[in-house]
Amino acid sequence: MFSKDSWDEIIEALSRNWFRTALTAFGVLWGIFILVILLAAGKGLENGVKKDFGNIATNSMFMWTQTISKPYKGLPKGRRFSYDLDDVAAIKQSMPELRFVSPRNQLGGFGGANNVVRGINTGAFNVYGDYPEYIEQQPMYITSGRFLNYGDIEARRKVAVIGEGVRNALYDKGEDFIGTYIKINGVNFMVVGTYAVVASNGDSEEEQKQIYVPFTAFSQAFNMGNDVGWMAITAKDGYSITQLKTKVFDIIKTRHSIHPEDDRAIGNFDLYEQYQKVDGLFIALKAVAYFVGILVLLSGIIGISNIMLIVVKERTKEIGIRRALGASPWSIRSQILTESVFLTLISGMAGISLGALVIYVLNKILDANGPVEMFSNPSVDLSTILIALFILISSGLLAGFIPAQNAIKVKPIDALRDE
Amino acid sequence: MIAIKDLHKSYTMGSNSLHVLKGINFSVEEGELVSIMGSSGSGKSTLLNILGMLDEADSGTYTLDGTPIKNLNEKIAARYRNKFLGFIFQSFNLINYKSALDNVGMPLYYQGMKRAERTDKAMAYLEKVGLANWAHHMPNELSGGQKQRVAIARALASDPKVLLADEPTGALDTKTSYEVMELIQGINDEGKTILVVTHEDDIAHMTKRIVNLKDGLIIDDTKINQVRAASHV
Ligand SMILES: Nc1ncnc2c1ncn2[C@@H]1O[C@H](COP(=O)(O)OP(=O)(O)O)[C@@H](O)[C@H]1O
Numbered sequence A: 001m002f003s004k005d006s007w008d009e010i011i012e013a014l015s016r017n018w019f020r021t022a023l024t025a026f027g028v029l030w031g032i033f034i035l036v037i038l039l040a041a042g043k044g045l046e047n048g049v050k051k052d053f054g055n056i057a058t059n060s061m062f063m064w065t066q067t068i069s070k071p072y073k074g075l076p077k078g079r080r081f082s083y084d085l086d087d088v089a090a091i092k093q094s095m096p097e098l099r100f101v102s103p104r105n106q107l108g109g110f111g112g113a114n115n116v117v118r119g120i121n122t123g124a125f126n127v128y129g130d131y132p133e134y135i136e137q138q139p140m141y142i143t144s145g146r147f148l149n150y151g152d153i154e155a156r157r158k159v160a161v162i163g164e165g166v167r168n169a170l171y172d173k174g175e176d177f178i179g180t181y182i183k184i185n186g187v188n189f190m191v192v193g194t195y196a197v198v199a200s201n202g203d204s205e206e207e208q209k210q211i212y213v214p215f216t217a218f219s220q221a222f223n224m225g226n227d228v229g230w231m232a233i234t235a236k237d238g239y240s241i242t243q244l245k246t247k248v249f250d251i252i253k254t255r256h257s258i259h260p261e262d263d264r265a266i267g268n269f270d271l272y273e274q275y276q277k278v279d280g281l282f283i284a285l286k287a288v289a290y291f292v293g294i295l296v297l298l299s300g301i302i303g304i305s306n307i308m309l310i311v312v313k314e315r316t317k318e319i320g321i322r323r324a325l326g327a328s329p330w331s332i333r334s335q336i337l338t339e340s341v342f343l344t345l346i347s348g349m350a351g352i353s354l355g356a357l358v359i360y361v362l363n364k365i366l367d368a369n370g371p372v373e374m375f376s377n378p379s380v381d382l383s384t385i386l387i388a389l390f391i392l393i394s395s396g397l398l399a400g401f402i403p404a405q406n407a408i409k410v411k412p413i414d415a416l417r418d419e
Numbered sequence B: 001m002i003a004i005k006d007l008h009k010s011y012t013m014g015s016n017s018l019h020v021l022k023g024i025n026f027s028v029e030e031g032e033l034v035s036i037m038g039s040s041g042s043g044k045s046t047l048l049n050i051l052g053m054l055d056e057a058d059s060g061t062y063t064l065d066g067t068p069i070k071n072l073n074e075k076i077a078a079r080y081r082n083k084f085l086g087f088i089f090q091s092f093n094l095i096n097y098k099s100a101l102d103n104v105g106m107p108l109y110y111q112g113m114k115r116a117e118r119t120d121k122a123m124a125y126l127e128k129v130g131l132a133n134w135a136h137h138m139p140n141e142l143s144g145g146q147k148q149r150v151a152i153a154r155a156l157a158s159d160p161k162v163l164l165a166d167e168p169t170g171a172l173d174t175k176t177s178y179e180v181m182e183l184i185q186g187i188n189d190e191g192k193t194i195l196v197v198t199h200e201d202d203i204a205h206m207t208k209r210i211v212n213l214k215d216g217l218i219i220d221d222t223k224i225n226q227v228r229a230a231s232h233v
């Protein structure tokens, strides 16, 4: 089918009216170009938004306490409660599906009063009491020293890991800071490490203005007893925290004598659910891109089909001659189909190349101008290209089908009649 | 070589039916040069098209070189046309975007012959019709007589059993017509069976046998003494 002869025939046929061929080709080129660009833009948006989630373990939730809203077992509504370390132990013990159950406590915060002092420098920072595994739930880069470890937890060492933002605020450039002391609410902690976080949005500065100290040391220093402010809970791979969380709530409700249907007593933020929502949005966006792209492509294909019909009409006589000389219907049909597929494929490839070029230039501009919020690295992957090629070949066949049928429907005698 | 018996053909147009061939019986031996004559509309082309398997008869039998021609589908008809028949038309019917050489090579292309071999063979036939120097010219760069020569070379290329020519000189002036007839006579001299449809007396007399059609029947079928076209040139 792809001998040099049939190749010559195709080139000959298509180049005879090259301007018309080019115009026709443009329809498909445009369609596939739009498809590629839409898909790439969607991907760019997706990359941008997902980057905001950073490397956070997205299969996680945060859980805090709220006011109890239903009376239960003789206890009134409106009372408050707090988690304690026994809750953490109970959850860990009865739910092996969970990867991490990290109790957390917090002090101070954004906009609050200055709570950290070092020499003459002071600042208002979030101070967290945490367990070592927290770094796996909210990944950060240790830029010097180390993060918290279980030695710190067991010995209740008063050590602190501070953000690069905290270090900038409390220390001069080039000053030694590992091994020095900072005063948090009047209690001395020794700095053992610094961290940085990478996030695409502007919040990273804020996230680097936090201080992590061992949970046990925090409880002791600030008289928290066994209390736990809130928990960060991550499910193991293969489980979804969204499905597991009601079981966690049930354990808490039983332990704190909360009405089983009191949904307001426990507050939570489900990262996984949020992530899924965003993910769903992008699936929808992709569907829209395909829908629009394929519609445009379809109009291009109709254009090709139209032109092929005209070509067949123009070549009725020629087809008659060929058949008188011994061309089988199949050879005529395959010639028309190959022409159509070839034309579709060439123009489609041109569209893909043009799209890729535009994306390449766009990425260059994005790189040169620094990160843009919510948009990053727009791209199409190989599988999309393969899908596009498949669509092209089938549409070429589709476009050529009716013209090819027409071509063999004409009886040679009718095509050859002189009058 | 050709044997037809009781051939009928009618065309229906709307409610009217036009009975064009009303029972043709006729046979042609190998090596004959036959002209089919008759006034315009007498059914000459219809008969030739049926012989050429471009059209099918309503009833009757047709045998070509011992092969009964019936119940043809397009695929088989195409193969038979390629193998058995060479066509020469009044309006030449060259493919206008292909060179003379490529036109002559077409039947060989559909036989699946390789390009190099095809070109050699096509060139040989162009030489035979005296157009070797025009091989790479396009049809629109050739005169009418030259075009018909290319068409004859093309008809010969697949070495068919029978050449079928429908008014081969109809579009040519007298002098050129005689030149073309001279070529056809030469090909017949080499043994090829040829049928020529014409309504011109002088052309008919350059064949060896005249079959006269009238109102869908053969009214006369006589062998004649061939007038050599060369004597007119
Ligand atoms: N496809 C057709 N449909 C209807 N009538 C036809 C068709 N082909 C030929 N005819 C008619 O059949 C008659 C014979 O035609 P034709 O064989 O071409 O005659 P000739 O070649 O002898 O001039 C004419 O009257 C012509 O109008």
Ligand SMILES: [Mg+2]
Pocket: B044, B045, B046
């Ligand atoms: Mg006629």
